[in-house]
Amino acid sequence: MSNPSTFAPSFSLADMDMRARDIFRDVVEGYLETGLPVGSKTLALSGGRSLSPATIRSVMAELSRYGLLTSAHASAGRVPTQAGLRLFVDGLLEIGDIGKAERNTVEAKLAAAGQDPEALMQNASAMLAGLTGGAGLVLAPLSGTQERALRHVEFVNLDGDQALVVLVHEDGAVENRIMARPAGLLPSSLERAGNFLSARLKGRRLSEAREDVLAEIAAGEAQIDVAAATLIKKGLAEWSEPEDRQRRSLIVRGQSHLLDNLEARTDVERIRQLFDDLERKEELIDLMDRTEDADGVKIFIGSENPLFSLSGSSVVIAPYRDQQSNILGALGVIGPTRLNYARVIPMMDYTAQLLGRLLHR
Incomplete structure (x- = not known):
């Protein structure tokens, strides 16, 4: 933890x-x-x-x-x-394993979504909210180029000073992008650049392979000319831009549960502030992004997290991963500082493991 x-x-x-x-x-x-x-x-x-x-x-x-x-x-x-x-x-907190009854409940709630990833994440968020008495959060996986395994890369010469790059992913999705073509780049260099990248990116995510590709070029070990190397480095830089990474959504369910907590009912201003905080989706996404690399469940109590410091709420976050242990996203619970941590933590951990498996079965 x-x-x-x-x-x-x-x-x-x-x-x-x-x-x-x-x-x-x-x-x-x-x-x-x-x-x-x-x-x-x-x-x-x-x-x-x-x-x-x-x-x-x-x-x-x-x-x-x-x-x-x-x-x-x-x-x-x-x-x-x-x-x-x-x-x-x-x-001093003693954390046990999730009970069999709750394990069955989590499995049934998620299985009800069938094969639909969006419904699966919606169910996970609602289920966490219901079982913990707080608001449930699920940060969807990144959909950008960096986070999906690639199968093939191809560069196509266009008129003017542009080139088309075709990115074919392992899941069959295809992305077409226009990028500036370095001066002096010949059609044969475009083909060699595509073959070079395809060989090194096949079956890997860009975020995993990027440094290896750049190191090989820097060491002079790549069998490509300077123009092709420039094109590849430019492409890797563009595909790694933050805007390419932010195509993701945050699902929030169970806000009404927060009104049921005894402390909150006595402080209307704190409840108003908490609901204002929940509307700040970009900051919530940033918070969950920054905690995705945690080894396990991470807990913020009250003002430990600036986003919820005024409402005095606790946030519990756990990353979920695919079968290769790559982080896909995160799920969380927001509730009063008197959350039942001993119950919430193993539940979050188990739900994160199950969600990762079901998203990539």
């Missing part, structure tokens, strides 16, 4: 004795379960403790001084701060 480290509380788990650690865990778990402050009397009556409420209050006060717990006033129960939640998630 990969996590940002925005919060760095000066009081760590290593600084806690077992009593403080147990009380801290019980406060956080109680809050995550109910959304309500946890009082010393409640803790004294639970878990078979032999501690008095006064002793527990003293420990909770110490944890509050170190920024891990907070309360509305001195006599109120405590809730974890964002720093406290981060410490709990990183060090």
Whole structure:
């Protein structure tokens, strides 16, 4: 599980004795379960403790001084701060495997989409929203040249100073592009450039092979002339432009679930801000893009993610991959900071694995 480290509380788990650690865990778990402050009397009556409420209050006060717990006033129960939640998630959260019943539910929901990739991603987003009580996100795979395996490349001479490049993908899709033709480039050089690229790109994504092709040209090992090499380098640069990569969509389902959370109902401004944030699709896509290379599930709590800092929401994101472990996109859940992380994390992980397999079966 990969996590940002925005919060760095000066009081760590290593600084806690077992009593403080147990009380801290019980406060956080109680809050995550109910959304309500946890009082010393409640803790004294639970878990078979032999501690008095006064002793527990003293420990909770110490944890509050170190920024891990907070309360509305001195006599109120405590809730974890964002720093406290981060410490709990990183060090005390016990994550099991997804249960058989939930596994069957995830499989059934996704299987209902049949062979339609768009319906599959729509179902995944709605299913995550329903099972977690938050908003579900699915970032669709990139559809640009860089992210699809190629079968063949061919250059065709055009009138003027232009050339047509024909990109044939392994899935049968064909892209035709017009590009400037370097001065002095002969028709035979166009053919050699196409053969050179076809041999090196066949069955590979451009993003995987680009550096290898450029290194071979730079080392003088490519059996092509200078004009053909210039054409290839120009083409690789153009096909790698950001606008070629952004032909993707973000599917958001379950926004209404966010209205059901107890905290949100008491703060209309936070709900308005959260819904405003959800409308900023480009920034959401950028957030998910930047977390796709994580080893596993990544968690942002409250202001750790600037996009949702004002609404105080948590975001859980997991990449999904094809059978060759290439990252296709990402899926996520947005909800209150008191998300049931122990349940959400294995569910996200399993859904990501299944979605990747089904998209490329």
